[in-house]
Amino acid sequence: MTIKDKVTTQCFSQKILHWFDHHGRKNLPWQQNKTPYRVWISEIMLQQTQVTTVIPYYQKFVARFPDVFTLAPAHEDEVLHHWSGLGYYSRARNLHKAAKAVVAQFEGEFPKSVEQLMELSGIGRSTAGAIASISMGIRAPIMDGNVKRVLTRYFAIPGWPGQTTISNQLWELADQLTPDHRTGDYTQVMMDLGATVCKRSKPTCDICPVSGDCVAHRLGHEKLYPESKPKKAKPEKSTIMLMVVNQFGEILLEKRPPSGIWGGLWGFPEVLGLDQVKEQAKEKTGLQLGDCDFWQPFRHTFSHYHLDITPALSFIEYPDSDTNHFIKDGDSLKWFPLATLPELGLAAPVSKLLGKLQKAL
Structure with missing residues (x-):
């Protein structure tokens, strides 16, 4: 059109x-x-x-x-x-x-x-x-999404706007x-x-300046446009977030790779498998954890999958204050004072858990 x-x-x-x-x-x-x-x-x-x-x-x-x-x-x-x-x-x-x-x-x-x-x-x-x-x-x-909604309704354009042919049509009209x-x-x-x-759900067509020429409105089909993206079941993943605290009140955080989910943010070291937490933690961080207190799991949903998170709190102690020597070499793992965290980029679940830790300890 x-x-x-x-x-x-x-x-x-x-x-x-x-x-x-x-x-x-x-x-x-x-x-x-x-x-x-x-x-x-x-x-x-x-x-x-x-x-x-x-x-x-x-x-x-x-x-x-x-x-x-x-x-x-x-x-x-x-x-x-x-x-x-x-x-x-x-x-x-x-x-x-x-x-x-x-x-x-x-x-x-x-x-x-x-x-x-x-x-x-x-x-x-x-x-x-x-x-x-x-x-x-x-x-x-x-x-943007607002313009797509206005145009697909005004011209009653069927199909999901993310499809190439429909997207091209909308750009031409715009x-x-x-x-x-x-x-x-x-x-x-x-x-x-x-x-x-x-x-999206409750358009107020009675105050719209172009409703008189809107095809979807004339047909009473406003809610049919734009068509939604075909839904697919989101896959489910799980992880264990290690909340490791030393005797100096410091929390161990890991800087994530620059790309991917939460890229470049600081978060807790993560492992898989409840029955191998200590072994995997040792391999990942170089630390020998004590007993872990597993907190209530919760779900964080991304646009393309669900992530089930199990927080695991563990306390470790050292004979001296130079704790940085005990974690693996590299810039990805670092101790931070839990009570006075510096300005860091933190994913929402990590920030939430840190807040709970600060209140609990």
Whole structure:
């Protein structure tokens, strides 16, 4: 489906821009002082995360890293610490990498084209379009979940939007509908419309500025669009997290590899198999654990699998204070004072368990 009538496209943008002027969101933190940096941070944080969740993280992040010149040289642990709790940590690692590239390759100035923005780590076509349109006034379409929902309902487009053919169709429509003027406001209102009016489960079509021309609304089929991704049963995995505390009140943490789940974050050393905890702990850390106190298992769910976690608390003692000599060589294992942990990037389950430990000990 394509739009051939230019008048129709102008009518669409005029209606929703008029709605934006009267009802759109204009007081969000990243809507003030709209620099490419501030818009970029917000767009990355808003991927897969709701606005209400993002706001305090955004405010804390830009207070510490107000521009690329403060973010680029920062230590990865501090960047991940300010991201802890937002999830999808590859976003933070890519953010850090992109900041370094902007400083090194563009002297701290974000490139002024969608194509060049897309060359930066973690920036896809939609994010690049949002940065370009909102902060630079460049005409560029976007395609986040809100826009997909508005367009699939407005045109009653069947199928899962993640399919290549449907995605291409949506991008074509988005490009045709994007006006040549007020591009930043148009980008914002398309996101606002999907987030506050054309909602997933309870769309408020009676206040939608384009409901009169919406095919799904005319048919009474709003909830049929967009179609969901075909569901697959999530696999289940399990792990034992070793919470090892020494006589100095220090907790043993391990820095995870830079890629993969919780990449680059600090967490507890992990082993498998309840009947071989001490043997595996010795092999992994070099430590001979005492008896373990196994806490109540709990489940942490990722987008693609369930992880069942069993925390295991063990206390060890040494004859002198130089405890670092007792763990395996390398930078991945390190003792930290439990009572006054430094700013580290921590996965949500690890942060939760550390909080319980601090209260219990």
